[in-house]
Amino acid sequence: MEKEENKRALIVGIFIALGVVIFVVGIFTLGGQQSIFKKTFHVTAVFDDVAGLKKGNNVWFSGVKVGTISDVKFTGQSQVEVQMSIDNNVQSYIHSNAGAKISSDGLIGNKIIVIDGGSPQAPMIADGDMVQTNKQLSTDDIMKTLQKNNENLLAITTDFKKISTNIVKGKGLVGALMTDSVMALKFRSIVNNLNATTVSTQKVASSLNHFSDKLNTKGGLTDKLLTDTSVFNQLKASVEQLKQTTASANKLAESLNHSGANLEHATGKLNTADNILGILLNDPKGAAKLQSTLNYLNESSIKLNDDLEAAQHNFLLKGFFKDKAKKEAAQKNTTPAQ
Structure with a gap:
């Protein structure tokens, strides 16, 4: 009987000791988690x-x-x-x-x-x-943001649906390009022309660069004009001479204009009948009379020559003409040779 009670007391003591140990460990564990100690x-x-x-x-x-x-x-x-x-x-x-x-x-x-x-x-x-x-951001804020993003995404998909529908129906430029082969060919031609223009522009730019490099070449005319003052002064003197030449040419042109005016005045006189040349050019009757007069004068001079020739052979005047001829011969002989 006594042994059974001692055994029961021992078991109870062991359980109590285990409980105390567990309690202490739990306290230290919780205290460590809560930073109590x-x-x-x-x-x-x-x-x-x-x-x-x-x-x-x-x-x-x-x-x-x-x-x-x-x-x-x-x-x-x-x-x-x-x-x-x-x-x-x-x-x-x-x-x-x-x-x-x-x-x-x-x-x-x-x-x-x-x-x-x-x-x-x-x-x-x-x-x-x-x-x-x-x-x-709280969960509610995040949910509100997600909701707003969902609304925006819905609007975007709705618009995209409308756009895709119009494209399928051939509406708009994109739809026309996708459904109209003629329009597509025209657009392709435009793109090809733009490509060709771009290539040409590049060539022009390259040529301009080459030209600018040539202008900037050391010793060239442009370099001398920009850096050599003597060349600039020579060019300036040439310009001044060109100005003087131009002024002289202007004066000559004015003189020619004045001469031309005089010539025009003289030509105008030829068109009138108040002078001999004007009568000859513009008055047939007067020209005929003048021609007749000249003919008479010519005939008279011929007759006068005949009369003078006859007078030289006349015995009354023959001595006079012989003496005159001798004087002329003697004067010719006495004149020294040139």
């Missing part, structure tokens, strides 16, 4: 919307859990202040300009706070500091 520092952040964040949720830094949410309370107007307990071991990696944002532990997991370290130039964060907050 670790040295921590506290920071705060103020959010407009915590999206379901609550006390006890985790704080993450660079993908590592470094603390927990110690308190969530309202402050100001429609704002929520979140207090965080963070392990002292990571304090040196977090700076005063660090930021905090609300995220999710997985796709549909609990809400968490993610802290970025800030810039290394800033001082280390201190206990009681307030970190900046970055607005994070």
